[in-house]
Amino acid sequence: MDNRPIGVLDSGMGGLTAVRELLKLLPHEDIVYFGDTGRVPYGTRSAEIVTHYALQDINFLLGRQVKMVIAACGTVTTTLPASLTTRFDFPYTGVLFPTVEAALAATRTGRIGVIATATTIRTGAYERELKKLDPSVAVVSAACPLFVPLVENGFVERDNEVTRLVARQYLSEIRAAGVDTLILGCTHYPVIAPLIGDVMGENVRLIDSGKAAADYAKTLLAEENLLADRRTAGRCSYFVSDAPEDFARNASIFLGERFDGRVDRIEITSYPDTI
Numbered sequence: 001m002d003n004r005p006i007g008v009l010d011s012g013m014g015g016l017t018a019v020r021e022l023l024k025l026l027p028h029e030d031i032v033y034f035g036d037t038g039r040v041p042y043g044t045r046s047a048e049i050v051t052h053y054a055l056q057d058i059n060f061l062l063g064r065q066v067k068m069v070i071a072a073c074g075t076v077t078t079t080l081p082a083s084l085t086t087r088f089d090f091p092y093t094g095v096l097f098p099t100v101e102a103a104l105a106a107t108r109t110g111r112i113g114v115i116a117t118a119t120t121i122r123t124g125a126y127e128r129e130l131k132k133l134d135p136s137v138a139v140v141s142a143a144c145p146l147f148v149p150l151v152e153n154g155f156v157e158r159d160n161e162v163t164r165l166v167a168r169q170y171l172s173e174i175r176a177a178g179v180d181t182l183i184l185g186c187t188h189y190p191v192i193a194p195l196i197g198d199v200m201g202e203n204v205r206l207i208d209s210g211k212a213a214a215d216y217a218k219t220l221l222a223e224e225n226l227l228a229d230r231r232t233a234g235r236c237s238y239f240v241s242d243a244p245e246d247f248a249r250n251a252s253i254f255l256g257e258r259f260d261g262r263v264d265r266i267e268i269t270s271y272p273d274t275i
Helices: 016-025 047-063 074-079 096-106 118-123 125-133 147-152 161-176 189-200 209-223 244-255
Strands: 006-010 031-035 068-071 111-116 138-143 181-184 205-208 236-240 263-265
Touching (some): 006 047, 016 031, 047 118, 074 118, 096 181, 096 209, 125 138, 138 161, 147 161, 189 205, 205 209
Parallel strands (some): 006 068, 031 236, 111 138, 111 181
């Protein structure tokens, strides 16, 4: 048993959808969340810049004595090379592998769609991982860069005309491909999952990358005997690199409940980018 907190990082606020799932699955765990709101979005950056930012984020979390790091960011997950992450001496997961496993378990026809940020789609990581585990699957991908700012600015209602128009445009080719499973490869996207589901149709299964990562984290912590040994509810600590008041105002959109936690600003650029 281990009462140290779980560390969760994201480029901004999307990773809170993973926190929401962790709170359901592991209510006795402490969580330290860092959102790099001063440098969001990661999804339009080069791989070199994303790696630089992500390692600084991880070093901040390690400084808070976390027992595990979850990169609840599709861009970070698909950008950090395995040659680096396999050398980490702490439990680590991104959203890629858990989400791919969930999608393969869900599909009936072997036709899977992937939507994510532009950087994530450019890496081709989801397609490679899907085909590595099942070479027979057909994968169709689309970058949806406007979803992140739309979600972070509160355009999240199921009937929002602006977001629905954007979704129809982004998802048209994936719909035409006849997928039966759609990976939401950015943790912002589950916030507008009902709207995306309406556009895709009721027969398409949506795979929430934040939920998949939380499920995987629970399994991994149990296997490593690292689950917290307490009966009281865990505590969440929130840190950002810019504008704590903006984070606090919008956090409820992602958590699905009223947010009344404390948010502290830290200087993320003071942390090293090597591990």
